[in-house]
Amino acid sequence: MPYFGLTPLLASIASLVVTWIVSAIVLWISAKVLDSKEGLGTALIAALIGALIFGFFSYLGGRLLFTLLAFFLWLYALKSLFMVGWGRAFLIALIAWILGAVVWVVLGVPMTF
Numbered sequence: 001m002p003y004f005g006l007t008p009l010l011a012s013i014a015s016l017v018v019t020w021i022v023s024a025i026v027l028w029i030s031a032k033v034l035d036s037k038e039g040l041g042t043a044l045i046a047a048l049i050g051a052l053i054f055g056f057f058s059y060l061g062g063r064l065l066f067t068l069l070a071f072f073l074w075l076y077a078l079k080s081l082f083m084v085g086w087g088r089a090f091l092i093a094l095i096a097w098i099l100g101a102v103v104w105v106v107l108g109v110p111m112t113f
Contacts, residue, residue, distance in 0.1 A: 023047040023111045026103060030095035036082050049077045 006014060021044070028043035057070035071093075079089035100111035 019109055019111070020044070020047055020051065022103060022107070022109045023051070023100065026099045026111060027092065027096050030092045030099060031082050033095055034084070034088055034091055036084065036088075036092070038082050042081050046078055046081045049081075050074045053077070 024040065024043040024047040027046050027050075028038075028040050031038060031043065053070050053073050057066040060066050075086065075089045075093060078084070078092050079086060082089065082092060084092070096111075104110050
């Protein structure tokens with residue numbers, strides 16, 4: 001069954017791209033709230049890295065240890081990409097998760113991170 005005239009594969013790819021871009025915008029806004037100078041390109045990379053990290057560790061079983069390891073790796077990625085300390089990286093993640101939950105409820109778009 002086609003979705004908006006797309007095959008299921010193309011619809012899935014379009015959904016992934018939209019989710020990735022919306023996630024990046026949420027991360028970018030979160031970083032801007034904390035006076036980050038990095039642009040949307042950095043947020044796109046951070047959202048992609050977060051999706052890959054959490055996706056990989058979810059594949060391993062989603063155990064608490066894997067979830068914590070994924071979280072700290074993503075914090076390290078945020079810290080490195082946005083050139084902030086551990087505290088600001090945590091705040092970027094926290095604000096992004098809060099904004100992401102709002103976006104998910106309002107727009108129905110889940111976050112990739």
